[in-house]
Structure formats: C-alpha cells, structure tokens
Amino acid sequence: MIEVDNLTVRYGGVTSLDGMTLSFEKGTCGLIGPNGAGKTTFFNVLSGFVRPASGTVRAFGTDLLGLPHFRRARWGVRRTFQTEQAIEQLSVYDNVAMMASSLRGGARRADVLAAIEFAGIGASSYAPVGTLGAGQRRLVEVARAVAGQPRLILLDEPAAGLPDEETAHLAAVIKAIPGQTGALTILVDHDMSLVSAVCETTAVLDFGKLIAVGPTAAVLRDEHVMRAYLGTAEV
Amino acid sequence: MVQTTAAQKTAPAPARQGWAALRRRDTITRLSVITALLAFTLFGLPQILSQYYTDAMTQVAAYAIVALGLGMLVGRVGLYSLGQVAVLAIGAWAGARLLFATGQPFPVVLVEAGLITMLLGTLIGLPALRLRGLYFALITLMLSGAITVVLATVNFPNGGGGFTGYNGGSLHIPAIRRPSIAGGDVAYFRYAVVVAIIMFVLVYAHIKTRPGRAWAAIRQSEPAALAAGINITFYKIWAFALASFITGVAGGVLAGADRFLYSIDFHPQDSISLLAVVLMGGVYSMYGAVIAALLNSLLPAALQNWGVSQDWLTILFGIGVLQVLTTAPAGLVDQFPRDMKRLGGLIMRLVRRPAARAPAASAPPGTSGTSGTSGTSGASGAARGGKS
Numbered sequence: 351m352i353e354v355d356n357l358t359v360r361y362g363g364v365t366s367l368d369g370m371t372l373s374f375e376k377g378t379c380g381l382i383g384p385n386g387a388g389k390t391t392f393f394n395v396l397s398g399f400v401r402p403a404s405g406t407v408r409a410f411g412t413d414l415l416g417l418p419h420f421r422r423a424r425w426g427v428r429r430t431f432q433t434e435q436a437i438e439q440l441s442v443y444d445n446v447a448m449m450a451s452s453l454r455g456g457a458r459r460a461d462v463l464a465a466i467e468f469a470g471i472g473a474s475s476y477a478p479v480g481t482l483g484a485g486q487r488r489l490v491e492v493a494r495a496v497a498g499q500p501r502l503i504l505l506d507e508p509a510a511g512l513p514d515e516e517t518a519h520l521a522a523v524i525k526a527i528p529g530q531t532g533a534l535t536i537l538v539d540h541d542m543s544l545v546s547a548v549c550e551t552t553a554v555l556d557f558g559k560l561i562a563v564g565p566t567a568a569v570l571r572d573e574h575v576m577r578a579y580l581g582t583a584e585v
Numbered sequence: 586m587v588q589t590t591a592a593q594k595t596a597p598a599p600a601r602q603g604w605a606a607l608r609r610r611d612t613i614t615r616l617s618v619i620t621a622l623l624a625f626t627l628f629g630l631p632q633i634l635s636q637y638y639t640d641a642m643t644q645v646a647a648y649a650i651v652a653l654g655l656g657m658l659v660g661r662v663g664l665y666s667l668g669q670v671a672v673l674a675i676g677a678w679a680g681a682r683l684l685f686a687t688g689q690p691f692p693v694v695l696v697e698a699g700l701i702t703m704l705l706g707t708l709i710g711l712p713a714l715r716l717r718g719l720y721f722a723l724i725t726l727m728l729s730g731a732i733t734v735v736l737a738t739v740n741f742p743n744g745g746g747g748f749t750g751y752n753g754g755s756l757h758i759p760a761i762r763r764p765s766i767a768g769g770d771v772a773y774f775r776y777a778v779v780v781a782i783i784m785f786v787l788v789y790a791h792i793k794t795r796p797g798r799a800w801a802a803i804r805q806s807e808p809a810a811l812a813a814g815i816n817i818t819f820y821k822i823w824a825f826a827l828a829s830f831i832t833g834v835a836g837g838v839l840a841g842a843d844r845f846l847y848s849i850d851f852h853p854q855d856s857i858s859l860l861a862v863v864l865m866g867g868v869y870s871m872y873g874a875v876i877a878a879l880l881n882s883l884l885p886a887a888l889q890n891w892g893v894s895q896d897w898l899t900i901l902f903g904i905g906v907l908q909v910l911t912t913a914p915a916g917l918v919d920q921f922p923r924d925m926k927r928l929g930g931l932i933m934r935l936v937r938r939p940a941a942r943a944p945a946a947s948a949p950p951g952t953s954g955t956s957g958t959s960g961t962s963g964a965s966g967a968a969r970g971g972k973s
Contacts, residue, residue, distance in 0.1 A: 397811070397812055398811070399808065399811065419811050420811065420814050420815065420816045420817075421814075422814070423811075423812060423813055423814025423815075424814050427812075428812070429812045431808060431809065431812075435805075435806045435808065435809035435812075437798075437801050437802050437805050437806070437809065438805060439801045439804075439805065439869075440798060440801050440802075444797075444798050444801075447795075447798060448795075448798040448799065448801075448802050448810075448813050448815065449813045449814065450813060450814025450815070476608055494813065
C-alpha cells in the first residue's frame, strides 16, 4: 500500500512532477508515460535520490520521505535502474548479498540463494557477473530486489533491450514477485505487452501529472492515454 | 512460460557443481603457488641475496603493504590518494617515537603505530572523502605537502627527549630498536615479510566479505550502492581507515628497517611515483601490490647498483603508466600472463605447422579471437577506470 499525495519535484525551472497524487494497493502495478513524464523522477523520490519540493509519500504506514536514503533499503525499498547496474567485479551471489538485509548468518545466506533461485538466472551463483549476458544481468538485479524481505520494489525498464524470449521469462519472474515476497511492485516500462502481461493496475503519467489510473486493459484503451502516447488529435 | 522457468531452474544444478569443483581446484592451485612463493621468499631468497639486496627486499616488503593500501583505495573504492607517503611518514614517526620512548614489544608498537595512523589519517581524510577523482587527489597531495613541511621543520625523532624526540647536537644518535627475535638484517627481512603477509590476509578478509562487496558496488555505481542500502560515506571512511592502518604498520616496519629516519625519506613527490607504480602493478589484484613494491623499491636499488642514473626511473615510470592506462588498465599483473599466453600460442602454432602456409591463413581468426577477448576485457577495464 503506497499513498502519494500532491508530490511535486522541480529541477530549476523544470517541474518534473506536478502535484502527483496516486495510490497503489498491492500486487504488481504499472507506471507508464512518454519520455520525460516523470516516471524515473518518481522512483528517485521514493529511493531518496531526489528531494521533492512538496508532497508526502506513505508506504505501509511509514513516512518514506522522512528516512535517509540508505535506511530506505533497510526498510524494504528496492529498485533497479534503466541502465543495468549489476556489479561486474562481484559474483552473482555477492551481487545479491550486497543488498541490505535484517537477516543474519545462515538465514541471510539461504535468503540470498532463494532470491537467485527465484530469478532463474541460469548461471552458477559463483559466476562473476562480468561473464553474464544482458538478460542474465537484469535477472541478477531482480534477484537483488527480491532479497532481504522487500516491501516496495521499483523496476525501472527492466526489459529494455532484451530479446522477446528473455522478456517472457522476465515477465514470468516479475509477475511472481508479489506472491514470493508480498512486496508491492511498481513497473516502469515502454513495452506495453510486458506491462499488460504483468500488471493488474496501471497508472499513466504525462508531463508530471497523473492522467489515468485503473485496470491495465481499460487504461491502455483510454483516449487520453492514446493521445499522450501516440500524439493523435481529438478522435 | 512454466516450461521456460522449469528449464531455467534445472540448468543451474550441474553448472553449479562444475563451478564448485573448478573453484576448489582453482583454490588449491592458487594456495600451493602462494605457499611456494612465500616459502621461497622467506627461506630461499635470503640465501642467494647479498646484504644490499636483502635490505632492498625489506623495503619491498614494507612498500608492498603501502602499495596494497593505495591499490585498495584506487581499485576498490576509486579514491586516487596522492598522500600515502605522508600517511606512511606518520606511521614511521609514531612507530619510531614509541620504540624510543617505551619498552613495548615490537608487534605491539606496530599495531599502535597502525592505530595512531588510522586515527590521524582518517581525521585528515574525513573532509576529503566528500570529494572524488581529481579533487580528492589534489587535497591529499596538498595534505601530503603540509605534513612534509611539518616533518622538515621538526625532523624525525632520533632518540632525543619530548614528542619530537630530536636531538640535533648529539654525536651518538641511537638507532631505532628492532624486535629481539629479528635483530639481524636477514631476520628482519623475514619479520617484515611475515608482517606483510598478515596485512595482506587482513585486506583479503575485507575484500571477500561485506565491506568488499560494498566497495565494489561504490566503485562501479554509487546509485546502485545507495539503492542497496550501502552507507557510502561510512564504507569510504572504512576503506580509508583500513588503508591508513596498514600503511601505519608499514611505517613501523620501515622505522625498524632503516634504523635512522630522515624527513627527506618521505618526499611528497614519492606519493606520485607510488601511485604510478601501483597503477603499473595493477590495482585490481593483490599481486599487483607486490609488483608495485618491486618497481618502487627494488628497481631503484638495482639501478644504483648497476650505476645507472635514477633519472631513468622517472622516464620509465612515465612510459609505464601511459602504457598501462592505454593498453592494460588492470596493470602488469593482468597484462603479463595474457601476453605470455598469446606468445605461447603463437610459438605453438609456428612449431606445429611450420610448413603449411595455407592453414596459416586460418590462423588469424584464432589470433583475432584471443586479441578480441583481451580487447573487450581491456575495454571494460577502461570503462571501469573511466567510471571511477
């Protein structure tokens, strides 16, 4: 459960998020919108990289904006990035184990291995990430997001640049995240087939404003959304 | 969809076993090579080396620790410190002072010198840790200069009274004490090597566990580290503190090795050549620190012995750094085995098919294959280097 109220972010004269109000209940939710709509800015606010000009974010009863950024990961915020950020020097295991976790010792190890297993990376957990393919690296990031009892998982274009069959596997994994972890998952992606395959609820941002929210299929048919995306004139 | 997941899940099992076996065999080979090398260093080397080169190798042991600290800062965290020789001087000062003023056992003094250096080094480095790249390098260089000015003014303790312990008028200047079990030069060389081994193990233990993961994450991507809940400032301080600690211990070792310390031994420009040799040796591997120390301390001694001007060193290091930065960002430790393998492959091909000219035309794809892989590793290394 995440409740965003009147969230505004400005970079100098540019208003990136303009009084955004939104709430997601549970499961996997999509967040779509044209380039520059403010999707990544929204993620940056949630993970603490950007301080908003105004607004509040409550997630599962906690005031997220009140936590320093490294505390948010301990609280349970997870995110992946548009450009994949698996650490090349480290093995798959170490990449997942670097995630902050309240677990210790054997339980922690088991949790990390379970996350790797869950993502179905298809490589040894000892393998250095530098030797993996692009799709596998994305899955390493997903495994990292799933480890350490997450509560809010933010996936920023996880399928960017992946071939169809790898996207299909990724979609299956993302779809299973809420069942596996109980975390609320928010997916940003331009791939509409991925969003409609994975998300029950979808919200649409345009120029920092929320223009539609609801069941994914209905939202994707909405004429405001079509106009924002395709630039079609009044139908 | 279910089938894909099932297939993906069954695949890792045999692969994991293969990897585990490979890793085990790899670890055993590595351990035996390291043990053999260390045994040779401890027992073989002193037999064949003259007094002059034994002393030089003691310096190498001490500077290997310093290079390890700097290599860790550069390679793991991306902090290009140009003040390590000043940090070393603090360690040597603390060690020398404690050895003169107290009767504590030598190892205790080493640890204390390390701790004092860690404290001072971290305090000095604290404001600088907010900076990155060129600015961090500049700040540490300036601090290094400042420390050198202080050293040059008050001089190193030579057994006189007070904290500075300097007695300029004394004719009989006492030498810095050595451990009772290692009074002779050969014994002290072994002692220094053992201390270096302990420091390498200490750093290895850090690299293989949580701090190592955090440092690797910070170096490649600070956003990813932040998102993983890694407190970047804390882990940077930790890296700086660890590097300062081992450098301080090295300072203590150096104090015992030199017996007489002069501020001129710790010139700020040495920090720059130290960074050069560390880059040449290789910052991503711990062997790189040993190579760096050999370049830093053995090579000048050898040149002096052969009667070659030390000025060649500056030129050599300059060319060496250029070479490393353009063709082998992971340093000699990565480049040398790779080139040897390539050379070996080339010789094998020449030996196997000396006459056949036509199949030789199919050889170039093989060569381009190997150079291709090395090229990509070089490129990724360059990307890493560029990032930090």
